[in-house]
Amino acid sequence: MSKQEKTDLEKDDIQDVVKKLKVDPQKGLTSQEAQARLQKYGPNAITAKQEPMWLKFLKDFTGPIAYMIEAAAIISAIIGHWDDFFIIIVLLLFNACIEFWQSRKASNALAALKKGLAPTATVLRDGKFETIDASKLVPGDIVKIRLGQIVPADLRFVSGDYASIDQAALTGESLPVTKKVGDEAYSGSIVKKGEMTGVVIATGSNTFFGKTAKLVALAGGKSHAQEAMFKIGNFLIIVAVVLAVIMVAFRVYNDLVAHTFGINTALNILQFVLVLLVASIPVAMPTVFSITLALGALNLSKKKAIVSRLASIEEMAGVDILCSDKTGTLTKNQLTLGDTTLINAKDAQDVIKIGALASRKEDNDPIDNAVIKALKDQSVLADWTMEKFIPFDPVSKRIEAHLINKNTKEELWAIKGAPQVVAKLSSDPDVQKKVLDTTDALAKRGYRALGVAESKDQGKTWTILGVLSMFDPPRDDSKKTIDDCKREGISVKMITGDDTAIAIETAKKLGMGTNIYNATKVFPKNLDPDHVPADLEKLIAQADGFARVFPEHKYAIVKTLQKQGHIVAMTGDGVNDAPALKQADCGTAVAGATDAARSAAALILTSPGLSVIQTAITEARKIFARITSYTIYRVALTMNIMFLVVLSSILLNFQPLTAIMIVVMSLLDDLPIMTIAYDNTYVSKKPIRWQMKKILTTSSILGVFAVIQSMLLLFIGYMSVKNPGSISIFQVGNLSQLQTIMFLQLVAGGHLLLFVTRQTRWFFERPFPAPILFWAIVxxxxxxxxxxxxGWFVPRISLWMICEMWIYNIAWMFILNIIRMIIEKVQK
Structure with a gap:
């Protein structure tokens, strides 16, 4: 079915729709015709091409760092360094398994959406109603829906009095919508009242619900953390390749000149390249990232925020725009009575009492519940017996009740309904005008209005008592959360399916901007959410929010803001929010959200309201600071090792570290650093994101000075070996001892470097390192x-040599800290 055909079926007169679908509403389709249409249109189910899980798993072995790790493992195997090989393979598999686990959790959104579809449907086939599997419905089928059922496909109603349908999860409207003949009902919405018969106009992926599922399947992208790791990997690859080429060229040239080049020499060069590769690859970086995020997620879970996609924590730290749903997110989704405008009543409670008498508590209708709850003395309701009750229908637009007082036998007729309908019951033009003026004034303020009238002569004459105003109040913590977000540098945009006036009034109450547009008017009807027109892109950036939005609008808003360079968080609770939640950098499902919303979201709040978001942002910024400090430390240390190995080979024709030293050193450097997830850190007062230029500049400069630190120690030690007695301060017995000294210098200097990178001030100032990090390093x-x-793993050296090395490293720690502060000052 084409888009135009679907649009025509949605807009055309219902009689024309029936003709186009070639069906008799009294007999339905024949079994043969239904089978033919099933072949043509396919099953009434959400279908999407899913990438095989094995392929997703294999993809986790791709990327710059993964390729470097794999290259090192292969070379280790070729020359028989099996200890190196197995250590590297274990780290590679661990990283891949974590990525695979996250991918599986993120792919559950589509499965949750499918749960929202009706399992069965009552359909008219061959002239009689029967219950069939809903997946077998086809366009043209005549379907009956009733109280409590899920609408099985997109329908246009052909008969019945009325049906009240809750489509809030799909459209975001805060109240059930009353449908009449000719109106459309969406697949996945729930029937709250009434019974009607409709003709199916769309099934499967062509339904409103199906479009949402398509957007969910398309939504998503690489996290900024993944992109950052790719950039770091590329940077290290370039440096490693350049250094390897220089080193190999130097060694080959020397061997050719000396006429010693052969198979043994080639293997020695290959072994040296292995050392360089192992040194240049931060094999534990993805692991440290994952564990730091995982421990952060555990901490957030204790604060009522469940993380389903680890990368979202890092994304949350950089969020500068929060797109928030209104109904059930910013507001309580509980209608409440506001001020009452008196017409002929003397007291507001008199109006509310008659409104409550024209209600049935057992119907659990949101409007009835709000009116009854506002009645201060509810015991007066027990004095009346309901003789007759005429429920609301879309034609009369009112509820009417006939009551008798148990004590006085007084008869009373009570009505509540649309103010313009109730106004017509009065013969007084002034009363009618006052009711209509009041209604208009309330509408401009975003309030719903309800007229109330009574009659004591069997409905021959009516007294208009007053007009009730109703609104969905904001949650108690919403305003504070929004104010906190503003202080943290985060702009909040309201995205709601509700009416524009209601959205603006809610925004006023919450202190948000009121530049809110009606999405149905500003978005084109044939919107391609992935390619928004330039003028609309500008409007999205400037707007404080949008009302009357559909799922594709929310998705388009989020994606457009992302294209403009923003990191976007999206909150919501319904199926209609699912595509935008998945596309957002940090989709957040609020408490009470649907399965589809929770599965699409990266962050799931388990307590009501948005206050947990502020906690999540603070925690995310702490985690981001930890990851950033680790990244600077690891890149600087990696550069130190790479340049030390290559410069030593070129300048001194000496290998300062053995392969096993490098592997042990990497483990000693990285295993305790995983406790950085618990570190105390400064919390930024504004959104923070990956600034690769700044990070690589800082780490490179620190790396260069770290190389100077190591090369100076190496040169002094080398000279003391080659010229015994020439250096009295620092005496080394042989080159094997010198390798041990360099091993210890890199292990100790590396951790001291971390104390420098975790601060932008002096390392001994607050915040101090967390005890677990400090003692892990000790x-x-x-x-x-x-x-x-x-002499474990390395040649033995004296206690005095160890002390000399530590004194040397501590002195350099102050030098590096000064350099770090200068870099920070220059880059501001």
């Missing part, structure tokens, strides 16, 4: 010192 350093003293 224990690591004690182990490294013991290994060097007792």
């Amino acid at each position: 224990i690591t350093q004690v182990f490294a010192a013991c290994a060097c003293y007792f």
Whole structure:
């Protein structure tokens, strides 16, 4: 079915729709015709091409860092360094498994959407109604829906009095919508009242619900953390390749000149390249990222925020725009009575009492509940017996009740309904005008209006008592949360399916901007949400929000803002929010959200309101600061190791580290650093995001000075070996001991460097390192010192040499800290 055909079936007169679909509403389709249409249109189900899970798993072995790790593993196997090989493979598999697990959790949104579809349908086939599997419905089928059922497909009603349908999860409207003959009902909405018969105009992916599912399947993208790791990997690859080429060219040239080049020499060069690759790859970086985020997610879960996509934590730190649904998110989704305008009544409670008498509590209608709840003395309702009750229908637009007082036997007729309908019951033009003027005034303020009247002569004459105003009040914590977001540098936009006037009034109450547009008027009808016109892009950026939105509007708003360079968070609770929730950098499902919304979201709030978001943002910024400090530390340390190995080879023709030293050193550097997830850190007062130029500049400069630090120590030690007695301060017995000293210098200097990178001020100022991080590093350093003293994995050195190395590193720690502060000052 084409888009135009679907549009025609939605807009045409119902009689023309029936003719186009070639069906008799009294007999329905024949079984043969239904089968033919099933072949043509396909099943009434959400279908989407899913990438095989095995392929997703294999994709986790791609990317710059993954390729470098794999190359190192292959070379390790070729030359028989099996200890290196197995350590590298374990880290590679661990990273891939974490990514695979996250991918599986993120793909559950489509499955949750499918749960919202009706499992069965009552359909007219061959002249009689029967119950069939809803997936077998086809355009043209005549379907009966009743109280409590899920609408099985997109319908146009052909017969019946009325039906009240809750489509809030699909459209965001805060109240059930009353349908009459000719109106449309959406697949997945729920029948709250009434019974009607409709003709199916769309099934499966062509339904309103199906379009939402398509958007969910298309939504999403790489996280900024993944992009950052790719950029870091590319940077390190370029440096490693350049250094490897220089080193290999130097070694080959020397061997050719000396006429010693052969198979053994080639293997030695290959082994040296292995050392360089192992040194240049931060194999634990993805693992540290994942564990830091996972521990952050655990901490957030204790604060009523469940993380279903780890990368969203890092994204939340940089969020500068929050797109929030209104109904059930900013507001309580509970109608409440506002001020009452008196017409002929003397007291507001008199108006409310008659309105409550024209209600049936057992219907659990939101409007009835609001009116009854506002009655201060509800015991007066027990004095009346309801003789007759005429429920609301879309034609009369009112509710009428005939009551008798149990004590006085007084008869009373009570009415509540649309103010313009109730106004016509009065013969007084002034009364009619006052009711209509009041209604208009309330509408401009975003309030719903309800007229109330009574009669004591069997409905021959009516007394208009007054007009009730109703609104959906904001949640108690919404205004504070929005104010907090503004202080944190986050702009909040309201995105709602409700009426524009209601959205503006709610925005006023919450202190939000009121530049809110009706989406149905500003978005084109044939909108391609992935390609929004330039003028609309500008409007989206400037608007404070949009009302009367459909799922494709929400999705388009989020994606457009992302294209403009914003990091966008989206909150919501309904199926209609699912595409935007999945597309957003941090989709947040609020408490009470539908399964589809929760599955599409990256962050799920388990307590009511938005206040948890502020906690999540603060926690996210802490986590981001930890990851950033680790990244600067790891890139600087990696550069230090790479340049040390290559410069030593070129300048001194000496290998300062063995392969096993590099592997052990990497473990000693990275394993305790995983406790950085618990570190105390400064919390930024504005959105923070990956600034790769700044991070790489900072880490490169620190790396260069770290290289100077290591090369100076290496040169002094090398000279003391080659010229014993020439250097009295620092004496090294042999080159093997010098390798041990360089090993210890890099292990100790690396962790001291972390204390420098975790701060932008002096390392001894607040916030101090978390105890678990501090003691993990202390224990690591004690182990490294013991290994060097007792000769574990490395040649033994004296206690005095260990102390000399530590004195040297601590002195350089102050030098590097000064350089770090200068870099920070220059880059501001």
